Amino acid sequence: MNKTKLKIAALLGGIILCTSSAYASLDEAKQLKxxxxxxxxxxxxxxxxxxxxxIDWAKAQDADIIAWQEMNFFTREKLEKFAAGYGHKYAVLLKESPDDPAFFPVAITSKYPIVNVNKVVDNLWHGALFADVGNYHFVITHMNPFWTAKRIDEINLIIDSIKYSRDPNGKWIIAGDLNSFSPADKADYDKSTLLEDIKEKQKKRPILENLVNGQLSYTVQQNLLDAGYIDALKLKHKEFISTAPTKVFYDQASVPLRYDYIYVSPPLKNNVIDVKVLKDDFTDKYSDHYPVQMIINNK
Structure with a gap:
C-alpha cells in the first residue's frame, strides 16, 4: 500500500472512531455512577x-450523573460551562438568581441527554427538578430546613407527582438534601445528643420548628418508605453513616446526622451495586455536607 492510500486509510479510520465516539449512548453503558x-x-x-x-474533584469521580444542591449564583451559562469542565455535555438548573444568596437552586448534569425537564417551584421551599436521563426519572430536591410540617407537605407533593405521572411504576431516583431523619437511623439518634442539640438551636432561633411534640420526626422519610421507595444507602449498609457535619461546621447539628439521601423505586432495587458516602480530603473541607454516590447496573 502506497503512502497516499495509507493516509486515506488512516483518515477514514479516524473519522470512524470519532463518529463512533460522538454517537456513544446511554444504552452502551454497563453501569451508571x-x-x-x-x-x-x-x-x-x-x-x-x-x-x-x-471541577477537578468531579472529573476525578467520573460520575455519569450528578445532582447538585445549593447552586447559588449559578446561571444556565455558568452551569453548562462548569459541567463541561468535568465532561458533562448536559446541564439543567432549576432556577437562577445570580444576586440572591438565599435562592438555593438545585441542578443536574450528565454525560447523556437530559430530557422531559419539569421545574417545580410552587409549594416547595427550594423547589424540585424533575428530569429524565434515558428511561431513568430523576427528582432532585432540597427540602425546607426550618419546619417539619412543611417538609411533610413537600415530600407528599413529590410522591403524588410521581404517582400521577405517565410512568408511576418506572425507574425513579429521588436525590438531595431532605433535611429530615430516617427511621432506619432512629436507634443511633436515640443514643446521641442530637435531640438536645436541636432543642438548643430552636431556643436560639424561634423560627425553627424541626421537632414534633418535642421529639425528632421521622414522618418525611417514613412517607417515602410507605410509598415503596428504597433508601439506597441502607440497602448496602446497615450501620449508621453520617452525611453531616463535615470538618466545615455551618448550621448543621454538632453531632453526626444524615440529611442527604438517594432513594430508588422498586424496579431499581436489584440494580443497585454499591452506595457510599464520599469522605475524602476534598469533601472534608469544601462543604458542610458529604456527597452520596450510587452505582447501578444499567439494564
Whole structure:
C-alpha cells in the first residue's frame, strides 16, 4: 500500500472512531455512577476561578450523573460551562438568581441527554427538578430546613407527582438534601445528643420548628418508605453513616446526622451495586455536607 492510500486509510479510520465516539449512548453503558452533593451556598469555599477545585474533584469521580444542591449564583451559562469542565455535555438548573444568596437552586448534569425537564417551584421551599436521563426519572430536591410540617407537605407533593405521572411504576431516583431523619437511623439518634442539640438551636432561633411534640420526626422519610421507595444507602449498609457535619461546621447539628439521601423505586432495587458516602480530603473541607454516590447496573 502506497503512502497516499495509507493516509486515506488512516483518515477514514479516524473519522470512524470519532463518529463512533460522538454517537456513544446511554444504552452502551454497563453501569451508571450517580452522585448527589449539597455544595454549601454556591460552592463558596472554592474561591478558584470557575470553581476549578470542584471541577477537578468531579472529573476525578467520573460520575455519569450528578445532582447538585445549593447552586447559588449559578446561571444556565455558568452551569453548562462548569459541567463541561468535568465532561458533562448536559446541564439543567432549576432556577437562577445570580444576586440572591438565599435562592438555593438545585441542578443536574450528565454525560447523556437530559430530557422531559419539569421545574417545580410552587409549594416547595427550594423547589424540585424533575428530569429524565434515558428511561431513568430523576427528582432532585432540597427540602425546607426550618419546619417539619412543611417538609411533610413537600415530600407528599413529590410522591403524588410521581404517582400521577405517565410512568408511576418506572425507574425513579429521588436525590438531595431532605433535611429530615430516617427511621432506619432512629436507634443511633436515640443514643446521641442530637435531640438536645436541636432543642438548643430552636431556643436560639424561634423560627425553627424541626421537632414534633418535642421529639425528632421521622414522618418525611417514613412517607417515602410507605410509598415503596428504597433508601439506597441502607440497602448496602446497615450501620449508621453520617452525611453531616463535615470538618466545615455551618448550621448543621454538632453531632453526626444524615440529611442527604438517594432513594430508588422498586424496579431499581436489584440494580443497585454499591452506595457510599464520599469522605475524602476534598469533601472534608469544601462543604458542610458529604456527597452520596450510587452505582447501578444499567439494564
Amino acid at each position: 450517580i452522585i448527589s452533593y449539597n455544595v454549601y451556598n454556591g460552592m463558596k469555599l472554592d474561591e478558584s476561578e470557575g470553581k476549578q477545585q470542584y
